[in-house]
Amino acid sequence: MPRPTDSSRPTNSSGLTDASRPAGASGPARMPRLVPVASGDVRHAAGADVLAVPVAAAPQGESEPQPRPGTADAAVWLGLNTSVLAEQQRFRGTAGEVLGVPLPSARDDGAGPRRLVLLGVGDGSATSLRRAGAALARATRGAERVVTTAGTGLPPADLRAFCEGLLLAAYAPPREGVTDGPRPPAELVELLGTDEGPAFSRAVVAARATWRARDLTATPSSTKSPHWVADQARAMAAGVPGVEVEVWDARELRRRGFGGVLAVGAGSATPPCVVTVRYTPPAGTAPRRHVVLVGKGITFDTGGLSIKPREAMVPMKTDMAGAAVVLAAVLGAAELELPQPVTAVLPLAENAVGASSYRPGDVVRVLGGTSVEIANTDAEGRMVLADALVHADTHLAPDLLVDVATLTGAASLGLGKRHAALYTADAPLLEQLRSASAATGERVWRMPLVEDYTYALESDVADLRHVAAKGGPGGGSITAALFLREFTGGRRWAHLDIAGPGRADKDEHEVTKGATGFGARLLLRWLEDGAV
Template sequence: MSWDVVPAALPDVTVVRGTVATSPLLTEDDVDALVLPVAPATDEDEGVQPRSGTTDAAVRLGVDLPDLADRARLTGAAGEAHVVHLPRPIAGSADLPWAGLPPRVVLVGIGDGTTTDLRRAGAAVARVTRRLRRVVCTVGSDSGPSGTAALVEGYLLGAYRQPVRRKDAGEPAADELVLLGRYAEAAVGTATRSARATWVARALSATPSSVKDPQWVADQARLLAAALGLDVEVLGVEELTRRGFGGVLAVGGGSAREPRLVVVRWTPEQPVSSGVPPRHVVVVGKGITYDTGGLSIKPREAMVPMKTDMTGAAVALATVLGAAEARVPHRVTAVLPLAENAVGAASYRPGDVVTVFGGTTVEIANTDAEGRVVLADALAYADAELDPDVLVDVATLTGAATLGLGKQNAALYSPDDALARALADAGAAAGEPLWRMPLVEDYRTAIRSDVADVRHVPADSTTGGGSITAALFLQRFVGARRWAHLDIAGPARSSSATHEVPEGATGFGARALLRWLGELR
């Protein structure tokens, strides 16, 4: 496959009004499956409970579907799925009750029907209907806009396939998912935009570093932005040097693949009429296209997933693209500091003092803490030259964040209570949980330096709180701006596929940021 364009096209999702009992849609030749919801038993003596369309389907098919579910030992838990292949009659025999109807029925558990449950149910539908043509679904048809959005989002996220270079590229999703019933059509578009942003972030992050270098990412940014008419600026080594981006240049200096800084801008064409005051939001994303650790080299095992160390930049780019597609009323700018942290004759060293954008000097203690060095450049630049109302950075920054929060929650830092609350609420609604962490004042002494303005990691390795001290370091470069830092080191990568989360690059953060932008006032 080609690595030149990301991502692949999303499957089609359409809404058709009607019911399973009477819809002529089910008799069309290209409908390969009917997907129906079941919920957990409400009493120990009962089996799984039919939900929207399941009872009508049982009558129309002439099949006791709850009995089939019980025989398959379904519990109705969210994301559970079972495929029933309806037998075809032999030649010359009488027609069976389901003649002319889809040859498969898929029973999908919806749990309690929460948005999380429906997102998982949608992912299960994608998983069990691969390689089919049209699939008709009634799951969540009575769940309102939020339920519709969660179902579609889960389906599209579950349909994603990581980019590979092999003959067997994996099974594609069904050609089309048809939602039959009272679905909120506007929510389908919202969910599709959100899922597309995650696909972009995943595909960029999962691309091997043999292909992906700073210039490649810059080229992808130009390509994707051009499709939406966005302005893109790319700074090469000469301009980075002239303008004083010492952090990006230091980190990228040891690689034969030169660093870049990319700026992508979405500006609404006309003033909004909704009464929402327009803001300028700048999203900065860490863009280390591969991280060896530099001279403070990583162990071999720790290097394997480091093609995803630019997930922050991928999420920032996906966010500005999604904002443009959704036509949010706010200006949104993505800043992507891009570098490969390699080992070479020109590598920066522990003990060096680096001057970042704006003149702050930084004592380097560990070249494997390179993310905060490139972010210092980008944040200082955003504060000095872009004049944001809100400044957010996203980064696979510290292993310490995963020690405290595991692999499913990102660490959220902000001195602004309202901003932190809004981001956390958006993350919860989007299925990307953000856990607020403290900016502990007493820990600032850990990053004091005797030879520079600031030390980028604590002098004493026993200090602890590595995610906190990293956030405190970044805070020095945001001025008086409203600011939040998202450390996504844990949830940006997954060791196995679970529900809507694939193995490998997850694209975590794009949906949360887009939801927050949509609600920003």
């Protein structure tokens, strides 16, 4: 069977195969094209670069890994004893384990694939399949055509997990001025024994949301000013039905009273702005609850006059991850044409050191008139979020309000790098977000809103103090959440502190090194499931 040309290859009916790169970045990456193939015949892989077949880990009480659909057929077709190969290489079929098997050079005649891959799918759970998909993406970089039977017979939720893992691990960050980056992901992945369905299109949209969030977050701050992010929001929303973008510059923020955003951005040569992105469902859609997502958007954080140590400052281009995540979630909701109206608010500023920087000891009046005593200019995130939350409460009429932020080092100290801290007193909202977390593998841990700690917000010179005084109750992530709660107007609200999982120091399964885009899929799945 000859290798199909670009013009003859089937297309993914979702039409959503590429993630747009930020302006100014080079080394554009394309998401692999996922194509369902109804036939499960492994001979469809003739001429392919790779044929990947699944192998499960041995069940309890047994010692040998278990072949899954297509593995035995591939062994017969290619004249291989996969059991012996697995035993020789100590391949156990654990989730994400890969064993590459080069095939005779005679296969270059198109009679078979160039390489066989045994792909470990572990216990076959959604988590294991997501990891298997990620491993396949990394093992096939540089390939043009990959064929796999790993999706054969999977229920939609498991197939989606596999596809998302594959697409997420295929990501590489934008590279400015570099032409020889990492090998590109596979161009085409054909999944045998599957048919076109929502698992494909929704996996692509969810993965693309994460790609968008990663791209924006990974872009260097030498490029990424607040207004650059605003321009990216406009560009990404252009042509997406039902989406409108509004940008307020510093002059408009001053007129409206956004004191927190203006104070944080005062020391920078690049002025702040606030971006609002609204998605309105198609006409005729039954009314649903209005969700407002607020994302911290500090395009670089020096700490201000309370300056950070050099080592802590290096990754601070990622301090606008929350804004990137909520933008990506709203665009994803629009691409899926969800019945849920969703609005994202992005308060964007650079926290720099300058002659006009705000100072420890200052009192700042945020939107709505609340005065805040500044104790530490490196706690700038809660100041821009205060403005944005008040704006959401007073002008956007949310039924549900969720903020996302790389807010506190305390959250990552307490929970490490793989869990986000989730704060909410709303039991139904908690369970909905937990359910979305379980479905996407983006892990959250509920943290307490300890009422006994509210004294830490008391000030002698203002309505509130935004950072606890020395000798306070501790629990910096908790007191930050309590501070934010003051600006939610008593609405149904959740706070997601992604300081830990928002960044990664190495590739791990579907997570890629650097900006992770954590939360984009979680929020999108929550919206898909019908946030109520």
